Amino acid sequence: MRIGELAAQAGMTRDTIRFYEKVGLVEGRRLPNGYRDFPPETVAWLQYIRTAQTLGFSLSEIARSGEKLRGAPDTAVALSALFEEKIQVVDARIAELAALRADLAARVGTGCPLRASGRSTAAGDHREHERHV
Amino acid sequence: MRIGELAAQAGMTRDTIRFYEKVGLVEGRRLPNGYRDFPPETVAWLQYIRTAQTLGFSLSEIARSGEKLRGAPDTAVALSALFEEKIQVVDARIAELAALRADLAARVGTGCPLRASGRSTAAGDHREHERHV
DNA sequence: CTTGACCTTGGAGCGTAGTCCACTGTTTAG
DNA sequence: CTAAACAGTGGACTACGCTCCAAGGTCAAG
Incomplete structure (x- = not known):
């Protein structure tokens, strides 16, 4: 999934996703042309981020849970x-x-x-x- | 009361109080030498600000309640x-x-x-x- | 008179969480 | 072939709520 579709699915802007990638909250591969390519689960993960934010968690806290998840x-x-x-x-x-x-x-x-x-x-x-x- | 004592009483720094003055959250007179002079109630007001902050209010929201209070x-x-x-x-x-x-x-x-x-x-x-x- | 504690100002910098922009490259539809 | 719709980058900018700093003024004690 490219960034535009992901953004639409997750209800946020491409810029936000790029920002999240920059701070390590999401990660994706790159297509041969340099475009980002995200697995479909990323939608759910982005929605989780929004939920966690409404709970008052900072992005770095959320990133820490993300690491737990990955391991x-x-x-x-x-x-x-x-x-x-x-x-x-x-x-x-x-x-x-x-x-x-x-x-x-x-x-x-x-x-x-x-x-x-x-x-x-x-x-x-x-x-x-x-x-x- | 000058800023140093007020800061000590309210448990915040002089800089914070000066910042609050700048954004209109507190106000005080000036002594002839230019020093700020605050009435003693300001201590309570500053503590109220802290309480309101822990309730999730932004400084501008708190400032609005302050205006209500003044009127x-x-x-x-x-x-x-x-x-x-x-x-x-x-x-x-x-x-x-x-x-x-x-x-x-x-x-x-x-x-x-x-x-x-x-x-x-x-x-x-x-x-x-x-x-x- | 000097020292030190206190005060003044303006301005820079920081962390958080983005947002916007210009400029360039890629892909797809007509 | 060209135009639109995507994608990429870097960097500037925003708002909030401070925090720190430099350079200087004021004041009481020794």
Whole structure:
């Protein structure tokens, strides 16, 4: 499959796919004329990338799962494992949000809405991840 | 309060605060010598910014809530309203994640983890794509 | 008076995730 | 044969949210 068809199937632009190739998220052979040639599974992989992105994963994180996948004997099994892993992450994220929600709810209607007391619990100190979700 | 103390109190760098001022997220007067001078509430406002960020809000979105706040007769009440609003958003986000979780869970252990149906036959299978995600 | 801590500004740079563009090469249809 | 529709490359550019730096101004203590 050439890049144009792949892009159409996966619902993204050729440029995006070329960008993904540049950063190692997808790989394909080249036809004798230099055109990229992708196996049909790439469509599914690109869709997986989109899913993972909506879960808040960065492309480099996704690339790491991709490597795991490549080294696996059974792709289907490896993918299932991956999904289970992502479910853990989603659950963690939901728990985080629930804590934030509780924190917010506690502040509604208090005399001191901004400062409150619950700073330590939820919002205090996860700096490292979560840029835009 | 000058910028250094504010930065220490709010747990961010002077540069970040200057950046926030540049984009209109915070504002302060100037002392005769040109130094910035912030009212003490700014600490709470900066902490609110951090909270809102962990909720996935962009700085420009946060700036918009800030404007609402400034135009309010009662800051505490306005803030409570803001928190209630954010709770809606958090709930929506949680629902979104729950849906993604369900989607992931449905794919775990299926013969076709990525596509959801029909992956089993090796290569010739050009089925119309169901766009999950 | 000097030192050091603090403050000012402007501008460069970074990582992420693309997007757009010009220019060139290849393939296919009429 | 030519034109359109593809494909390739490199590089510039965007937006976001900072972060760092150089060069200089201000101020209190010793």
